[in-house]
Amino acid sequence: MNRSITSGVVSVVSAKIAALVVTALSTPLLYRFLGASAYGEYALLLSVFAIYMIFVSSGITDGVRKFLAEDRTAANWSEHVVGFYFRLAILLAGLGALLLVLATRFGLVGLAFGSELTIYFYVLAALVITAQFRDFGRKTLMGFGLERYSEPLKVLDKVGFVAVAIPLTYLGVGVMGALAGHLFASLLVGVVGLLLVHRRISLSSVFSSPTERFPRTEMLTFNSMSIALIFLMMSLYHIDIIMLNRFRADSAVGNYKAALTIAEFLWFVPMAIQTVFVHSTSELWSQNRYQKISELVSRTTRYTFLLTAVMAVGLAALANVAVPIYFGAEAKPAITPLLLLLPGALGFAIARPILAVSQGEGTLRYPVIATGGAALVNLVLNLALIPPFGMRGAAVATSIGYGSMFVFHCWSARLVGFDPLADARLSRAALTTLLAAVPIVALSTAITNPWIALAVVPPVGFGIFITFALLVGAIDIAEPFEILSLFPDPIGAKADGISDWLVSRETDGAGRNWLQSLLFLAGLSLLLSGLAFGILDPGI
Template identity: 80%
Template sequence: MNRSITSGVVSVVSAKLVVLVVTTLSTPLLYRFLGASAFGEYAFLLSVFAIYMIFVSSGITDGVRKFLAEDRGEANWSEHVVGFYFRLAVLLAAVGALVLVLATRFGLVARAFGAELAPYFYVLAVLVISAQFRDYARKTLMGFGLERYSEPLKILDKLGFVAIAIPLTYAGVGVVGALAGHLVASLLVTVAGLALVHRRISLSCVFSRPPNRFPRRKMLTFNSLNIALVFLLMSLYHIDIVMLQRFSESSAVGNYRAALTLAEFLWFVPLAIQTVFVHSTSELWSQNRHREISKLASRTTRYTFLLTAVMAVGLAALADVAVPIYFGEEAVPAIEPLLLLLPGALGFALARPILAVSQGNGALRYPILATGSAAVINVVLNVALIPRYGMHGAAVATSVGYGSMFVFHCWTARLVGFDPLADARLGRVALATAFAAVPIVALSTAIANPWVALALVPPIGFVVFLGFALLVGALDPAEPFEVLASFPDPIGTKADAIHRRLEGVGRDGSARDWVQSLLVLAGLSLLVSGLALGVLGPDLQYVLS
């Protein structure tokens, strides 16, 4: 692939930022228009659908982008891969939709989930087909390294959903209206995505038969193992929702889903990195560039820890302010589950890029072992805690399951052949997080006006955290500009110039000592100001409100 991994990440992050903004604006509207109970039913249906689609789609989507990205010199390799996975996608989509219709028609769905939810599964059966080709088209474009096309399709998917679902739910159509939004949006993306794929490679290749040496068995083996991996991974996302629906009221499921929605904001950048790393590192593995893979993985782990740690601290500090404003007063019970979910969500964020690098290797036995161990812990704890503690028990169980992912995947990464902790500096990042938490929490406590808190705490908290990260050595002064140098101009050129100057400062011992002394003074002043805010908070509340 004639592109940098960074450019792929930038494309994905840019699209995810737009999707995040749209989701941030639309989710509270959906929650209000449906109500807590109907929103809980909707969240439950999407969880069941996501688990079901693992067996229909996951082997297709990850397989096509992995094998398209491999650096092979075989004739018509791309055409054969695209055609092979398209035919497989048609077969699995047809079978998946038919099974869902028959299960609903003969009462299996009603016995498993309740008669009131059964009619929705006819809509889900149609969604199986449209979602299959939506994801196939997007992941095929990613396999070609065309994130500049695949990611705008994700934006189209989200905008299409909002344009249909919000008016229908506002009009009182309910859960069917929300599901109709997903159906229409996925159809739009399918048409646009397949048209873009056809521009790169003619879809007539679906009718051509690949040669006997085409590695069908290897692909099908990867698909089977990937289905197992994704099933275990998705169980971490959805088993709590499914179990909570059986042991609690729908309103509790809705509030718990609201807490999960906020906790999953921590995965914004890690998800983008994971999306790109599967096919990008596949190329590195095919060239046996193990040292470069370890360097990439460990630095990514450190950057992910830095970014998600400050987000977690800020979200925890503002939880009692953000939840009522975002979802409404009805969602206040979601605050405590959110706080319980944050530590695990942070651990899961760290595990995502590591998992993607392991997937790029293609040897999925060890990632399956790691994810399976975390999934077992998650299921056992959910079974033990949900019946007694409800959504609080689900939050604790899920947080532990999420957090264990990082531990298990660090262990199996070395078995795969790379070290994700070589330059992770976990201790220094944790120290910077602990130092920064004092002024961030103190500031959020001191500000009585919720809107002022939401406006001031995030930017000030980020600057405070960045200062402590530089102070303790979790981040080198030149590194942020090294990342920004890969951005398009004019950002890239200016950042590269700053990066070169800072590298010169780093090689100058006296200059480096001066910078470190300045950072120490800044860090001490931030700690003192944080403690002062904690003590003087009640007096400052009047001023800041």
């Protein structure tokens, strides 16, 4: 991973952490102010809107950031790309909003979702327009490599939503108040984003016509394939909620959405990597640097597995404590679906960077087939399991669907032309997860005070996990510092020096006593297991 890609990932991760903090603080308030039933209605509306916006927006946003990032010598390439996609964005936003209004006005929405939800779709029609320009502005900035501008806009979107939605729902406005928050935030971010784009490329380019050699057909083909890809992927996110709404009460949908929200916290780093890799690896593909791509994605796969796995183990260990504290006692039914969703969420996390690199190549045939396979697995299992088992059936079906994404996209990657497993060390990463899970779960079980458990288990568990990862060779001791060395100075320079020193120490044979470390961790595991099962008195 070179420094430019790293800086992009750092910008995206930093913004996602900030957005995650805002979301983490606001979601339980929104759940409490709306109640489980109204929160279920809100979740259903967002799921329907997300799927609808695929046809309005996804081809545009993926296309503009891919083609802006490509190293092409055509005159005024950037201006023509921005103009082409801006015209398309305006056309599809207007058409999308009009169709939604007509479907609502003539009763199609009421027939599909019930008359009590009809009024909300008029707000969603307005949101189609504001969300279109919000996403166009952000993704255009990303295509220029300006993540330092595009990512703070995502934080602004979250803050703007919270500033309006939380007070309105607290005052009893309900779902309409939450939708008003989205409308205000997307309008604000859309205006700011387009102004930032205008500073780089004049939006008057919308009126300029490119030459006959401009690759309109290539772009439209990519758009159509991108729409198919995003539709299939978004079906993995939302089909379970939509189907669960047909067979269970709104409160069940609300609690299941709460479980999904927590499980999806695992994705914030993989999603940041995916976001940057689409346009960053487009340049590598255009330069035919296939070996570099394989090295980059296989190492990223390994890091993604380890980072997501330690978070999944921590969430599983603390689920009984964290869910009632976070959402309230009403959300206790969400605990079991959360535990069932975590394995699949881990698989989907690992698949994300692999998918992004395939998208960067530009030929989306195999990624679409791979995602379609996972979507089909997800659909069939949800149809089979939701009617008899409700939330638990949805969680099992979705978890398997999520996990199959990794398998299908490893197959797709090899056909596209790179090897995502060259240095992934999956068996060692899986062994690390299994070994570390025992003392981490034992520790969380031993600590009976929930607040102490939340304070102690994450840092101690992370330390245990990293130690096991080093012991089994899932990561080398110098690797964390190799990653930090790519950061801007002074962090990069100092980390580079430490990395060189560690490599030389290992080369000279002056290292750690692995047997002693293994015995120590075995003793720690036995101690924590003894505490968990009451053999020893924890004294806490």
